[in-house]
Amino acid sequence: MTSLTTSTPPDLSGRNLSKRRAFANRTATLAIGLCVLVAALPLVLVAWEVLSRGSSAMSLDWFTEEIPRNYRTEGPGMGPAILSTLTITGMAALIAVPIGVFGAVYLNEYGKNKPLAKFIRTMADVMTGVPSIVMGLFIYVAYVVVIGEKLGFAGALALACLMLPIVIRSAEEMLRLVPDELRQASAGLGARKWRTTMTVVLPTASSGITSGALLAVARAAGETAPIIVTVGLTYIYKPDLFYGENTTLAAQIYRNATQPFDASQERAWGAALTLIAIVFLFTILSRIIASRFAIDKR
Amino acid sequence: MKLNRRTIFGTLTAGALAMSMAACGGGGSDDEGGSGDLASGELNASGASFPDAFYATAIEAYAEVNPDLMVTYNATGSGTGKSEFGEGLNDFAGTDSLVGDDDGVEAGSFQYIPTVAAPITVSYNLPGVDGLQIDQETLAGIFQGDITAWNDPAIAAANPEATLPDTAITLAVRSDGSGTTTNFSKFLDEATEAWTLGSGDTIEWPGNAVAGEKNTGVAQVIQDTEGAIGYVDLADANEVGLVTAAVENADGAFVAPSLEGATAALDGAVVEDDLSYNPLNAAGAEAYPITAPTYLLIRTEYEDADIAAGVKEFVEYLLTDGQELAAEADFAALPAGLQEQALEALNSTIAD
Numbered sequence: 217m218t219s220l221t222t223s224t225p226p227d228l229s230g231r232n233l234s235k236r237r238a239f240a241n242r243t244a245t246l247a248i249g250l251c252v253l254v255a256a257l258p259l260v261l262v263a264w265e266v267l268s269r270g271s272s273a274m275s276l277d278w279f280t281e282e283i284p285r286n287y288r289t290e291g292p293g294m295g296p297a298i299l300s301t302l303t304i305t306g307m308a309a310l311i312a313v314p315i316g317v318f319g320a321v322y323l324n325e326y327g328k329n330k331p332l333a334k335f336i337r338t339m340a341d342v343m344t345g346v347p348s349i350v351m352g353l354f355i356y357v358a359y360v361v362v363i364g365e366k367l368g369f370a371g372a373l374a375l376a377c378l379m380l381p382i383v384i385r386s387a388e389e390m391l392r393l394v395p396d397e398l399r400q401a402s403a404g405l406g407a408r409k410w411r412t413t414m415t416v417v418l419p420t421a422s423s424g425i426t427s428g429a430l431l432a433v434a435r436a437a438g439e440t441a442p443i444i445v446t447v448g449l450t451y452i453y454k455p456d457l458f459y460g461e462n463t464t465l466a467a468q469i470y471r472n473a474t475q476p477f478d479a480s481q482e483r484a485w486g487a488a489l490t491l492i493a494i495v496f497l498f499t500i501l502s503r504i505i506a507s508r509f510a511i512d513k514r
Numbered sequence: 515m516k517l518n519r520r521t522i523f524g525t526l527t528a529g530a531l532a533m534s535m536a537a538c539g540g541g542g543s544d545d546e547g548g549s550g551d552l553a554s555g556e557l558n559a560s561g562a563s564f565p566d567a568f569y570a571t572a573i574e575a576y577a578e579v580n581p582d583l584m585v586t587y588n589a590t591g592s593g594t595g596k597s598e599f600g601e602g603l604n605d606f607a608g609t610d611s612l613v614g615d616d617d618g619v620e621a622g623s624f625q626y627i628p629t630v631a632a633p634i635t636v637s638y639n640l641p642g643v644d645g646l647q648i649d650q651e652t653l654a655g656i657f658q659g660d661i662t663a664w665n666d667p668a669i670a671a672a673n674p675e676a677t678l679p680d681t682a683i684t685l686a687v688r689s690d691g692s693g694t695t696t697n698f699s700k701f702l703d704e705a706t707e708a709w710t711l712g713s714g715d716t717i718e719w720p721g722n723a724v725a726g727e728k729n730t731g732v733a734q735v736i737q738d739t740e741g742a743i744g745y746v747d748l749a750d751a752n753e754v755g756l757v758t759a760a761v762e763n764a765d766g767a768f769v770a771p772s773l774e775g776a777t778a779a780l781d782g783a784v785v786e787d788d789l790s791y792n793p794l795n796a797a798g799a800e801a802y803p804i805t806a807p808t809y810l811l812i813r814t815e816y817e818d819a820d821i822a823a824g825v826k827e828f829v830e831y832l833l834t835d836g837q838e839l840a841a842e843a844d845f846a847a848l849p850a851g852l853q854e855q856a857l858e859a860l861n862s863t864i865a866d
Contacts, residue, residue, distance in 0.1 A: 286574035287567060364602050448558060449588040461558050461586060476730045476753040
């Protein structure tokens, strides 16, 4: 049997390649690099466009003032929309994340390959592809029409419906990454299954679950269509999601961008920049949590 | 830094809970403390997007008059506004079209209140040619694709002084279902013999049409395309700075779109008993022929007396002081007679 250990490590620098292979190698590298550039270009352009057009709207008043009622009125004010974006998506996360995580626990720890689990998994996959307006109309028919009022909470319900399949699938993937040895060790120490799940499996997967949930939140924060049909419109601060119509940044972008006036256009760009900044913060936060507490760094 | 996972989960949960508690705490106190005889609280309206700019102007001005009554107008489109009215989701609705059988609004449960009207302009982009005059049959020919070049004899006949290039005509039309399209096609359908495409909120346009979303999108198409012609409301046409054509009216005069022309059209229109009226192709030498009406729907019965009082107060404001704001927002005020009728209808629908 020949030994795999050699005295000198193999030369992987590519200096000894034939000219043809070196050429092919370089061309491929260049092509891949170009593809990355082309893929990044639209993102950079969008970011640049939003930044350059939206930054003129930024000021302290922008974050605190009420929204001007008239499209033509110059000046800042998006405070209520910023607050409601946070409260509505926060409420949606509060509904969707616990249900989604415990759904994933069922799928991965209990359901495994039972027909019900398979069915739920398939449905979750299908639901991630459903257009967001469908969720909005569902909540409109099942909740808004029934209680006879548009509410911030209705928007939170619609967003929760949107987030739920994403949370379930990402949390399940994270639970699957938890090594079985941990479960066996816990069982060997006499812990029951629920105890193993609560104190071993979930904490181990918590970083991945949190980052998945925050990405779902970030996606939901940018939804326009379900908000417009379920939440309505307001110009003032509405911290209570159960009282009266509300608004979010995404809805304000749509509302202001469809008017021809300079003042409303500027507000639309400003709102877009604010929303991107919020989503960006969420994404960074999820990255930090994911990298700092990743499983392989234990 | 070494953080325990359970600490983090705990902190996150606690934070989320605290946030939701804070969210449930505030609000809900606006009902108290109405000042004197003015109404207070919150009115939610939704509907047509066509008069949105006017309502937004009026709502802002009204907030100065009575800051305790907050009115919102959500421009969801006439159809949605009517169905939400039927579901009881809004306190009053805005609509450009009359209530039909399948709109979900019960007959007898509403009253039309005309508020303003606005001319729909025929705007075009043809460098060096302004003040184009278009007669009704030619307009139909252009928009159904029979006339495809700007130097067509039919266009030249009405404009003997203009030098028309042989640029191809591009139609700028709406991609979304729209009350503007309804009124524009209804005008062509009623006024001309040549028009064969019918009327409705969407039309099967001929092949040389380019669609834009909402009035802003159509205005953009016209601005960007040499040889384009399209129908846009006056507010958007003015804002973008489009060149508008004078259109032949029922009396055979060529009238450029203006607010005075629209008010003249309202004067010439026949008002029905339910206050609906049709100002399209109205009589009168000054009348602009493509003038679109818009209405509010108010309920004949409100469950909540405060809301009824609020609706009455705000609509009364729209019909009186609010009318002076119309011109500022590029909308035509109601003529005095119709304004009087609308106020009467409001007072008899919502008794004090």
